[in-house]
Amino acid sequence: MTIHQLINERVQAALAAAGAPDAPAVVQPASKPEFGDYQANGVMGAAKALKTNPRALAEKVVAALDLAGIADKVEIAGPGFINIHLAPEYLARRSEAALKDDKLGIAPVKPLRVMVEYSSPNLAKEMHVGHLRSSIIGDALARVMEYVGHDVVRANHVGDWGTQFGMLVAYLVETSHAGDADLQLSDLETFYRNAKIRFDESEDFANTARDYVVKLQGGDEEVLKLWRRFVDVSLKHCEDVYEKLNVGLKREHVRGESSYNDDLPVIVKELRESGLLTEDDGAQVVFLEEFRTQEDKPMGVIVQKKDGGFIYTTTDIGAVRYRHRELKLDRVIYVVDARQSQHFAQMFTICRKAGFAPEGMSLEHVGFGVMMGDDGKPFKTRSGGTVKLIELLHEAEERAYALVSEKNPDLPEAQKHEIANAVGIGAVKYADLSKNRMSDYIFNWDTMLAFEGNTAPYLQYAYTRVQSVFRKAEDYDANAKIVITEPAEKQLAAALAQFEDTLNAVVEGCYPHYLSQYLYHIATLFSRFYEACPILKSEGEVRASRLQLAALTAKTLRTGLDLLGIKVLESM
Ligand code: ARG
Numbered sequence: 001m002t003i004h005q006l007i008n009e010r011v012q013a014a015l016a017a018a019g020a021p022d023a024p025a026v027v028q029p030a031s032k033p034e035f036g037d038y039q040a041n042g043v044m045g046a047a048k049a050l051k052t053n054p055r056a057l058a059e060k061v062v063a064a065l066d067l068a069g070i071a072d073k074v075e076i077a078g079p080g081f082i083n084i085h086l087a088p089e090y091l092a093r094r095s096e097a098a099l100k101d102d103k104l105g106i107a108p109v110k111p112l113r114v115m116v117e118y119s120s121p122n123l124a125k126e127m128h129v130g131h132l133r134s135s136i137i138g139d140a141l142a143r144v145m146e147y148v149g150h151d152v153v154r155a156n157h158v159g160d161w162g163t164q165f166g167m168l169v170a171y172l173v174e175t176s177h178a179g180d181a182d183l184q185l186s187d188l189e190t191f192y193r194n195a196k197i198r199f200d201e202s203e204d205f206a207n208t209a210r211d212y213v214v215k216l217q218g219g220d221e222e223v224l225k226l227w228r229r230f231v232d233v234s235l236k237h238c239e240d241v242y243e244k245l246n247v248g249l250k251r252e253h254v255r256g257e258s259s260y261n262d263d264l265p266v267i268v269k270e271l272r273e274s275g276l277l278t279e280d281d282g283a284q285v286v287f288l289e290e291f292r293t294q295e296d297k298p299m300g301v302i303v304q305k306k307d308g309g310f311i312y313t314t315t316d317i318g319a320v321r322y323r324h325r326e327l328k329l330d331r332v333i334y335v336v337d338a339r340q341s342q343h344f345a346q347m348f349t350i351c352r353k354a355g356f357a358p359e360g361m362s363l364e365h366v367g368f369g370v371m372m373g374d375d376g377k378p379f380k381t382r383s384g385g386t387v388k389l390i391e392l393l394h395e396a397e398e399r400a401y402a403l404v405s406e407k408n409p410d411l412p413e414a415q416k417h418e419i420a421n422a423v424g425i426g427a428v429k430y431a432d433l434s435k436n437r438m439s440d441y442i443f444n445w446d447t448m449l450a451f452e453g454n455t456a457p458y459l460q461y462a463y464t465r466v467q468s469v470f471r472k473a474e475d476y477d478a479n480a481k482i483v484i485t486e487p488a489e490k491q492l493a494a495a496l497a498q499f500e501d502t503l504n505a506v507v508e509g510c511y512p513h514y515l516s517q518y519l520y521h522i523a524t525l526f527s528r529f530y531e532a533c534p535i536l537k538s539e540g541e542v543r544a545s546r547l548q549l550a551a552l553t554a555k556t557l558r559t560g561l562d563l564l565g566i567k568v569l570e571s572m
Helices: 003-017 042-050 054-064 088-100 129-148 164-178 181-185 188-201 203-217 221-245 257-273 312-325 338-354 389-407 413-433 456-472 487-496 499-509 513-532 540-563
Strands: 027-029 038-040 071-077 081-086 113-117 151-155 277-280 283-292 298-304 331-335 362-366
Touching: 003 027, 003 038, 003 042, 003 054, 003 081, 042 054, 042 081, 054 071, 054 081, 081 088, 088 487, 088 540, 113 129, 129 151, 129 221, 129 331, 129 362, 129 389, 129 413, 129 499, 129 540, 164 181, 164 188, 164 203, 164 221, 181 188, 188 203, 188 221, 203 221, 221 389, 221 413, 257 277, 257 283, 257 298, 257 312, 257 338, 277 298, 283 338, 298 312, 298 338, 312 338, 338 362, 389 413, 413 456, 413 513, 456 513, 456 540, 487 513, 487 540, 499 513, 499 540, 513 540
Parallel strands: 113 151, 113 331, 331 362
Antiparallel strands: 027 038, 038 081, 071 081, 277 283, 283 298
């Protein structure tokens, strides 16, 4: 159990003993050091419900509260807050245990089968900045879930199907005849643009394109082969981005929209059999009472168009059905732009009603806001075009390289590049992961690359600072005892002990910024500890103990940054 859970349980028991068994204990880390390490704020609510004096109830609770060996001081403050001061001894033993454990002392969870679906670009074009947030938020969530012990399935639900692909295949055939298909495919953005120009200018070309769509849908091997070639090249572009971004998506995680193609008629048939379908103006529609139109009528969700074609929603329903039947998932997390929230809410509702997703399988749309430029408008190039993701990442590295070269001109070239990669990419990721994913944020190079403030470079630098201590401490003893006496030591140790609670919160709400904020807090506390408690200038037991706290700090920062997909460096 984490300290938080333990205290919560004990306060809960004390509340019960004091006559308030149903009142929540409301235990949280103390907001200020004066209030101890944890506060229990549930007494006021309990007193209100029992119509009794809160201060008197608090006294009863404290009298019944058994925190022997855990806390050395418990005080009542204000109208009935309970402030809990952890015993230094107890914190020291926990810190030692965390240091010895591979997983920093976190308890194994009951493993669930969790799918994190993320990135999911459309393969017709090259990945652009719009795919950045899903890719990095999803990857961080997958890493954290895996780390705490869940059985994680990563999924990249790429858009690899639909009418655009007929046009692209037609253009691929044309450029192959001209002998420059490879060259053209090296820039998908231009490839798409040129294909579109051909489509608009030539009736013949457009007809061929339409013919290919029909052939694709009918499973024509020749056309499928060309389509596969295109998809393969496009996926390679994505993989370059994932590699540069340090995002753990591989070919095996790809299961595109095309893979549900054969299920779509079945889905519609099953929806009809469940009585959920209505024909409306030739289209097949599911009307949902739960969603209302402006005229307060049930909203209709189309699953098959008048022309017989299926749509985005139908594919998503197929994917849910597959994920339940074949993958037997407990939890499916969709990391997709918040602007698609209605689509997901409706799609989930249809799946529940049709029995494609049983009660026990949780379906969660993990949305996120928009990445804005300095002008407060959605991020674009100067000329208003979409920014290719790979180019943005190259720019991040170039900027970081310039910074590193300025700071440390004498470093070997290879090391400068390594630092530039870790810092540049880390900065882009952390700028995103440090904010509540639901809010829009302004993408600003100078802020994210700053060495001060809540940034990746600051944290990476903090980590190297801790590591530099160890380069000077040849006597470091990994088995040394931790002895906590100073307030700065205690605050650091108490915060380090909150790692598991932090990860649990990330897993529960799918908010990576809890982890970012936590790491920033740890870095800040370490720097206070470092100022207040000399490490290398102290001696004996004190020195050995402080080195241990530094070691636990380093391990926590390294693990935490790794869970965010951010690289650390031994020096920079
Ligand atoms: N390919 C879609 C897009 O770029 C995102 C897919 C999200 N996932 C899903 N299951 N619908 O907008």
